[in-house]
Amino acid sequence: MKNNLLKHILKISIIFLLMFSACAEQFSSEFKDNKKYSISDQDKKACLMLSSQLMDVDTTVMDTTRYYQPVQAGYTDTTVAAAWVNATDSAISADFDIMLSDTTVLVDNALLAADSYAIFEKSAGSSLQTYFYLSWDLTLENLSTYITLRIYRKDGTMLKLLSNALDLSSVAGCAEAVDLGNKEEVYPKIRARLEYELEAGQYLVQFTVSKPETVPAFRVVVL
Secondary structure (H helix, E strand, O other): OHHHHHHHHHHHHHHHHHHHHHHHHHHHHHHHHOHHHOOOHHHHHHHHHHHOOOEEEEOOOOEEEEOOEEEEOEOOOOOHHHHHHOOOHHHHHHHOOEEOOOOEEEEEOOOOOOEEEEEEEEOOOOOOEEEEEEEOOOOOOOOOOOEEEEEEOOOOOEOOOOEOOOOHHHHHHOEEEEEOOOOEEEEEOOOEEEEEEOOOEEEEEEEEEOOHHHOOEEEEEEO
């Protein structure tokens, strides 16, 4: 009786293992074939641009080739209305650098200020959907640091953030190993992905860094 019971349990166990193995294989196949589990082409492009080497030095001629657009963060001790809405074009050009789209922008926050500014110019004929990707060199001190954006039209009204969601596939598909001194851990390279709807024209972009002393410079890619 006992032997028959053991044989019965063994048969059930084997059937269960075979069923589990088949389901796991099917799930693995679906996971690989289903595009929703893959990083999107746009996020992949942003990842490459945020991760790319910024400069290349040719030691034979000691010449440096730059692969990014340098932007000096702008600062103001006045209101947005005074510095942006009511300011002349020449004053705006003198106070704020213009960020380009579809390129790696390196924003230098030289004063380590919590709030800094730059101009973004949306070209005509491009899609209204505009994505701002942010990243910076991670250290033990700035792992919990975050950067938020406020984007102002020329009349001073602030644009609504449509989404700050980042798919898990993009988190997993764009990661970097960070040396934390006594160990190395993997963290997302894309630290923020912010979606707005922008018509053609100029906008004032305000960057707010939660711990500005830990991030002297950060990268921005606008797609």
